[in-house]
Amino acid sequence: MCGILGLFGRSPVGERLVEGLLTLQHRGQDSAGILTSDTTTHLKKGNGAVAQVFNEKNLARLTGNIGIGHVRYPTSGPGSDEDAQPFYVNAPFGIAIVDNGNVTNYPDLRRELVDKDHRQLTSYSDAEPILNVLAEELGRTNLARFGPESVFRAVKATFRKVKGALSVVALIQDKGLLAFRDPLGIKPLVFARQGRDFGFASESVAFDRLGFRRFRDVAPGEAIFVGMDRRVHARQIARPRHRPCIFEYVYFARPDSVMDGIEVYEARLRLGRRLGEEVVRHGVKPDLVAPVPDTARAAATELAATIGVRLREGLIKNRYIPRTFIMPRPSDRTRTVRQKLNPVRSQIKGRDVLLVDDSIVRGTTSRQIVKMVRDAGARRVFLAITAPPLRYPCVYGIDMMTRGEFIAKRYSVDKIRKLVDADALVYQTYDGLVEAVRGNMKDRRFCTACFTGEYPTGVTRRDLAALERERRRCIA
Ligand code: SF4
Missing domain, CATH: 3.40.50.2020 (Rossmann fold)
Known part of the structure; x- marks a missing residue:
């Protein structure tokens, strides 16, 4: 369980990201992180609750009108500094992501990325393989003709390769803000807009605090891309088979x-x-x-x-x-x-x-x-x-x-x-x-x-055993 947030506003979003993360703090207190972007990217993340990680000084560095944030509860990684989100890659262009969920084919995916695609993974967070697959797929597009179609093709390929529960918000440097939710929509994700301001968050309560009045759920299997021209492109990428987590209603959600x-x-x-x-x-x-x-x-x-x-x-x-x-x-x-x-x-x-x-x-x-x-x-x-x-x-x-x-x-x-x-x-x-x-x-x-x-994703006994081994290794 984690909390994710993305904002694209008409003024700097750093402070509002902190405010939004504070309302999502119940979803994880292990680490917090924010990445914002203007002419370059600015990242601050670390272990601890939001109030422990952010202060006036580091917040002043988080400039830019677009950004993403995360509060983390460790599920796949050992909970070290390296596992704090957001994660960022430089190629094919700057891409940063935050995710809520768990990749059920994580061991196989990690092996494939490291051994076959020669990707460098710096953590044991499952956000990193998602980021690398997305980046790899975006890299296959004709960069001169980059647009919403390139994004949707990359998300489709990501759905094919990455199994499990994924609610993701990604910032693509100088291109826009992207969010997608796996076809089962196991983890929540909400999209809000207020005039020319846009946001994505794990829970609607973040938008109450941030003053957005209109919001809707990102549909299972849907991707939404808000370009730098502030046009919203929404696409049903995969057939939805909605199976939201029932435990959110019992315990996790506010x-x-x-x-x-x-x-x-x-x-x-x-x-x-x-x-x-x-x-x-x-x-x-x-x-x-x-x-x-x-x-x-x-x-x-x-x-x-x-x-x-x-x-x-x-x-x-x-x-x-x-x-x-x-x-x-x-x-x-x-x-x-x-x-x-x-x-x-x-x-x-x-x-x-x-x-x-x-x-x-x-x-x-x-x-x-x-x-x-x-x-x-x-x-x-x-x-x-x-x-x-x-x-x-x-x-x-x-x-x-x-x-x-x-x-x-x-x-x-x-x-x-x-x-x-x-x-x-x-x-x-x-x-x-x-x-x-x-x-x-x-x-x-x-x-x-x-x-x-x-x-609902048809997890096999082998998958279960591999994930358990991974978990035991992490908390050992
Ligand atoms: S219902 Fe249970 S198994 Fe399914 S996502 Fe929620 S906590 Fe996990």
Whole structure:
């Protein structure tokens, strides 16, 4: 999971890129980077959150009316400085890209680029192979006759060679701003315009902050190119088979975003309603409902209303600790939970508390939270989860890559309940998840591979094993 942004304005975009990245910060805190362009390119990137990487001094160097930005959460690389985006190549002309997603044929593609095409790759980020393939394909065009058609041909070839989830924004020096989304549209990408200003972003919320009023999703399989003359060229490059990531609606996206026509906050309320029905069906009767902050709050609100029990803040979050899920190493995650959450004893003591959380991956976090609430004096602690059991690795850019990590892959729900030491454990059903997120978009289908193991790109066991090896190598 990463956040990407591209802006083409009538005035310098450096500051606005920083503002936009701040609204996308929840999508990754591992690194941040911005590249802008005027007569030449200006790049600043580094490890850390946006506020740590950018300051007045380096921002002053980011001149130019066109630029791209990125916040990163490491999925394929080890999280070193070299893996921070944007990436840039000089030939056939200056091209820089930022991407959100994961290349599922990364090991093969990397080998081919290095051994066959003699490309120099400087990192283990999957953005770099995408950039090199795109550059290679753009290099095949007649540069004197460069135009939108050259761009669309290059994107088509990139779709043929690069497999997986790709939402990409590219800056082509002196030519324009390009964005494209793979035919499955697994990762979100939004296009906005306001008069003669243009933008692309992972989530619509970035445009709320930047003052764009009109936006639309980049369609799956679509490429949009805004030339330096500010003309917009949009082309459906590949047949769309839309399968957006359903987990964006459960956890990743900001609740005030709209993705592929679905309001994230509304989807979370519906998830809470469906989960409330499950809680009733399981005969769980708490004294109060408490969200595990922050992503489960909307669902917990609606769940409490559905079962007719009051909602209380039973846990308070220290907002200055990074999101647990986006800490790549298990030792970091364990420490972070204790730093991040603290119980409100006055609400918990002597009561039966139903905690609402969005997911259980390894079970270590849930166990610590249940213990924390018990230690604060709760009589009984129940757990309700807005997503069904997670069982399969995500190969499209989320850090739950290795198969051994899933508690639900190895154990039954009752065994998980015992392991996390809850008095009851209620999961969302699969149908409940899909129907709640879908809302009134009855025909919408999603990527639900982490729940079902059915990968929309047809990932093979060999691909999975290779990606897992890559991931283990990176976090070793
Ligand atoms: S596997 Fe799960 S987390 Fe990954 S893209 Fe699909 S739904 Fe999203």
